[in-house]
Amino acid sequence: MSDDATSAPQDPDLRMDAATVRRWCSAAVDALGAHRDEIDLLNVFPVPDGDTGTNMLLTLRAMTEALRRERPTDVGSAAAVIARGALLGARGNSGVILSQFVRGMSEVLGELDEDAIRTRPTSLLAESLSRGAQLARKAVSDPVEGTILTVADRAAEGARDAAARATLDMAGIADVATAAAAAASAAVTQTQFQLPALTRAKVVDAGGRGLSIIFDALAAVTGGQPSGGPAWARKAPTTPSDFDEPYAGRHGSDGFAYEVIYLLDAGRTAVATLEESLRSLGDSVVIAEGSATEADANTLTWRIHVHVNDVGAAIEAGIQAGRPHQIEVTRFEDHRDGGLTPLRGVAVVAIAPGDALRSAFLGEGVTVVDSGPARRPSTAEVLAAIEDTHAAHVVVLPNDGDCTAVADAAASEARTFGHDVAVVPTKSVMQGLAAVAVHDAERRFNEDVIAMAEAAAATRFADIAVAAREALTMAGHCHPGDVIGSIENDVVKIGSSVLEVALDLLDRFLATGGELVTVAVSPSAPDELADDLSRDIATRHPEVEVSILAGGHPDHLLLLGVE
Incomplete structure (x- = not known):
């Protein structure tokens, strides 16, 4: 038993x-x-x-x-x-x-x-x-x-x-x-x-x-x-030196440095061709078939796995076959020393929507979990991101009030794996970016978490969207097509001009002080909006520094942050 x-x-x-x-x-x-x-x-x-x-x-x-x-x-x-x-x-x-x-x-x-x-x-x-x-x-x-x-x-x-x-x-x-x-x-x-x-x-x-x-x-x-x-269980972790000859052998991955895994939306014929391509690039090719996608009954979701030296070629083969996503790359050398990967250092995991917002976090060395208009990340996805850092200490930034519970659950699970995890309850990507800006891996972890939490709390945030339907808000009735301005998730302004609503919200923020305004502009926003907004902020508030992120949140024309 x-x-x-x-x-x-x-x-x-x-x-x-x-x-x-x-x-x-x-x-x-x-x-x-x-x-x-x-x-x-x-x-x-x-x-x-x-x-x-x-x-x-x-x-x-x-x-x-x-x-x-x-x-x-x-x-x-x-x-x-x-x-x-x-x-x-x-x-x-x-x-x-x-x-x-x-x-x-x-x-x-x-x-x-x-x-x-x-x-x-x-x-x-x-x-x-x-x-x-x-x-x-x-x-x-x-x-x-x-x-x-x-x-x-x-x-x-x-x-x-x-x-x-x-x-x-x-x-x-x-x-x-x-x-x-x-x-x-x-x-x-x-x-x-x-x-x-x-x-x-x-x-x-x-x-x-x-x-x-x-x-x-x-x-x-x-x-x-x-x-x-x-x-x-062995008494000591397994390493290549335990063997008299190459440990992977003919069917293993001797000589291949990377594991590449991704989801792929593609048809059966394309995947059959992909399998041959991957076999020519490496070994340990495993292709798991899933169900049909919602968009096309002939397109299935597959899980692709391969060991290769040329990561780019493995991903490019997936692009030729269909739409790869949730791409993961692991370097085997990071695991081999001592078998189990030791947890070292400090890392940050952030949940973020939109290409520019993800890029902003990635540029700071942050591990990013994708989110989107109709997609909230799961606990498993956040947990996997924490695990992939191989860090002893991890800060998680949910960047959305609706994602905080998922981040907390993932953090709790990660602690059973030996990670020391702190969730800084950021309610907006703007707060998350502010937290990352003060992150210092050389500081004591508790002190770093406090500094990040303080920076996030000191960042006021707002968003501007277009109403999709009639509704009663704190600022009055809105109708489809109205421009809605919200400060920290409460609607405070209804108007007809995105630029005017944005400037009104910024005036409210900057009336009580501020040094840096960060603006994330949606891909669906008018082309001239970013330039017009930068010019008008400089005219009305010349003492303020302005940072523009193109390609922002897919749900909101503008995201605003003031520090």
């Missing part, structure tokens, strides 16, 4: 439903979190970068967050939600493979209506594991035995054998899950003898170990028996 996953009682009300899917994901997160360090230390294939446990855990957390956000009410919709969450939140080679395993399960579990639950629940569960194993293997360009793929296959076989003799009730489901967990655990033990890199290091496969823990969680929540496989 696993120490961190205890078997559930045979509750007569226990059944395969959305609640069970939620419990499984939650239990898997808890169990994998408890074993994360162990799995990271096992990580020697395809490269010993010490992050397999972390990547699988982050992928699972993306699934659980998707469930919390979407709140599905039946098992079919719950399965679809976790598949989408896994794809969008997949981290690293192991996370992308896991996302495809989950997608395969979801395709079959989606058939679990009331009739299926009554007549063939055990066979459908077994089929879902088989489909998951198939899609996981299909996602990898050069499948290798002795890896997570082998463990998935053996678990599926164990589940099929058990389903053939299982009762058609929850006890039968528990038996199938128990058989899958036992087969996975046995397969993990054998990986040490199937892959030369593992044999030399005297360890089992990290991804396979992670998957076996996920199967243990499934057995536990369905009322079965987790395998409670042995702990396999």
Whole structure:
């Protein structure tokens, strides 16, 4: 029996439903979190970068967050939600493979209506594991035995054998899950003898170990028996010097310096061509298929993973195939020294919309999480950004009141990974920019956080937008097409001219003092607006310095900040 996953009682009300899917994901997160360090230390294939446990855990957390956000009410919709969450939140080679395993399960579990639950629940569960194993293997360009793929296959076989003799009730489901967990655990033990890199290091496969823990969680929540496989952690982190010959071998990433991952919106034909291009550039090519995009049923969202030396070529290949986004690049050398990446230094993570605003933060060395008009970042995305800094101390700037809760949740999770995280509750990107301007990584962290918080609090902010519909505001009625000026999210001015409303708001601010005015101008604003505003500010307030950022917030014609 696993120490961190205890078997559930045979509750007569226990059944395969959305609640069970939620419990499984939650239990898997808890169990994998408890074993994360162990799995990271096992990580020697395809490269010993010490992050397999972390990547699988982050992928699972993306699934659980998707469930919390979407709140599905039946098992079919719950399965679809976790598949989408896994794809969008997949981290690293192991996370992308896991996302495809989950997608395969979801395709079959989606058939679990009331009739299926009554007549063939055990066979459908077994089929879902088989489909998951198939899609996981299909996602990898050069499948290798002795890896997570082998463990998935053996678990599926164990589940099929058990389903053939299982009762058609929850006890039968528990038996199938128990058989899958036992087969996975046995397969993990054998990986040490199937892959030369593992044999030399005297360890089992990290991804396979992670998957076996996920199967243990499934057995536990369905009322079965987790395998409670042995702990396999090495006494010291794995490094290339542990091996008598190159650690990655023919199928690994010896000689490739970077891991490139991105989401891609593209059609199947284009992705088939992309796969060939990526194979010519590097190895460890994993392509995970997702669902159709909202804009075009023939365009799917894919998760692309490859190890290369030429990062630009890998991204350019994605551009040729479709629309790449959420691009992540990791340099393996940053992970190899000591296996687990030590947390050092101070970093800043900022949530920001608009190209110019993102560029302004990036120019200051800040890690940026994208947001937009109809898109708020998830806790998983902010957590991933914090993790990617590899910093011991991290300041998070939400830059929007609606993002503060997400930033707080990500910070709380990151602290379990050993990061010291402080959220400075900036309500606007203007406050965020002011905070970054005084950031000093050489200062004591607490002092730096205080200085950034004080700079943010001292920055007054406003925004100007065009009304889309009639509404009653604090400044009176507005109608579609009216120009609305808001100070710190309260409407204070309604007018017909963007320039006049902007100058009115700035006059209010500068009447009580100010040295620097920062203006972010939307791409949809009139071409002459920035020049006209700069000229008029100089005339009315010659003592004030003005900074213009072109390409600002997509929702607001202007963002104003006064320090």
